[in-house]
Amino acid sequence: MKKIILLVMLAFSAFLSQAQNATLKAGDTAPDFKLKNVDGKEVSFNSFPKAKGYIVVFTCNTCPYAVGYEQRIIDLDNKFRPQGYPVIAINPNDPEASTADTFDKMQELAKNKKYPFPYLFDAGQKVTDQYGAKRTPHLFIVSKTPKGNVVEYVGAIDNDPEGNNAQKTKYAEDVIAALKSNQKPAITQTKEIGCTVKRKAKA
Amino acid sequence: MMKIQKFSILAFLFVAFSFSAYSQNVKLLSIDQLNERVKNGKDSTYVVNFWATWCAPCIKELPHFEKLQADYKSDKVKVLLVSVDFKSKLSSAVVPFVKRKNLKNEVFLLNESSPQEYIDRIDPSWSGSIPATLFIKGDKRKFVESEFTYEQLLTEYKKL
Numbered sequence: 085m086k087k088i089i090l091l092v093m094l095a096f097s098a099f100l101s102q103a104q105n106a107t108l109k110a111g112d113t114a115p116d117f118k119l120k121n122v123d124g125k126e127v128s129f130n131s132f133p134k135a136k137g138y139i140v141v142f143t144c145n146t147c148p149y150a151v152g153y154e155q156r157i158i159d160l161d162n163k164f165r166p167q168g169y170p171v172i173a174i175n176p177n178d179p180e181a182s183t184a185d186t187f188d189k190m191q192e193l194a195k196n197k198k199y200p201f202p203y204l205f206d207a208g209q210k211v212t213d214q215y216g217a218k219r220t221p222h223l224f225i226v227s228k229t230p231k232g233n234v235v236e237y238v239g240a241i242d243n244d245p246e247g248n249n250a251q252k253t254k255y256a257e258d259v260i261a262a263l264k265s266n267q268k269p270a271i272t273q274t275k276e277i278g279c280t281v282k283r284k285a286k287a
Numbered sequence: 288m289m290k291i292q293k294f295s296i297l298a299f300l301f302v303a304f305s306f307s308a309y310s311q312n313v314k315l316l317s318i319d320q321l322n323e324r325v326k327n328g329k330d331s332t333y334v335v336n337f338w339a340t341w342c343a344p345c346i347k348e349l350p351h352f353e354k355l356q357a358d359y360k361s362d363k364v365k366v367l368l369v370s371v372d373f374k375s376k377l378s379s380a381v382v383p384f385v386k387r388k389n390l391k392n393e394v395f396l397l398n399e400s401s402p403q404e405y406i407d408r409i410d411p412s413w414s415g416s417i418p419a420t421l422f423i424k425g426d427k428r429k430f431v432e433s434e435f436t437y438e439q440l441l442t443e444y445k446k447l
Contacts, residue, residue, distance in 0.1 A: 107414065218415075243402070275415045277402055280344065280418065
């Protein structure tokens, strides 16, 4: 009997650890967080009291795809923060596993590129795991509703990582356009190639 | 005048030949072609690694895949290295990389344009991050979205 209980517990903990890392989907509650910004202050959803929603993007200093999308992330913030949808960037990489993603290096990059949005350090990768962010860049669009903060879209910024297609589909912009007209976005999930989230090697 | 013409013809032929020789090293491959390759291939196990020339952890683990192929050739294992670099980088980045690293495995460049479609066709659990590796043995498919040490790769391979 003891063995069975142990097995059930093991199975359950395996299930839990998997569930922890599952990527959030549209309709899920977007967990709030309190993370240190490059300016030293802590940022959470409440840092933007007038926001109608948030563009949460897991991105980093190093990934060529993230670098390729950097300007487009800045543009998203410049365009949509005044409309109530600010960008909140979170670096999901472990700074020991990716030494160019330390807090100091994040401060440096944010300063050099004049990031208009917060760029947060996720100590222990806790928020990364709560959202189930798997790659950089990985975008989550969240809306503020009477029922709380709800995930509306998960995936890519657009379908043009190379940045040379004038006919690109701008997923993120389309989602916010739909939300602004009180509609549900037509596309709520996309996939794109990206860099894996860097973690310490498992013992 | 004749001389210049001859020279330019020679030069053209040289460039054309060396280009075709290069592009034979890295073939374009669609998902359909990959499935065909696995279905009709003579090997019993396929280890398909998705990588890119811009992906540091991918480059770090490529030697492990070279070693696996070299050490376990008699097992009828076939390693296929499928790059997800942009198609525009075939001759400027992928081919020179393969040459510089002297890769012995078969190298391909993924010839697909819609990640929405092809990522799920490789495996629905794939978020799209690389490195990622698909193991195929008969009807069994195992997909792993993470970086390997040689020991980890060998363990996954032997578990099949």
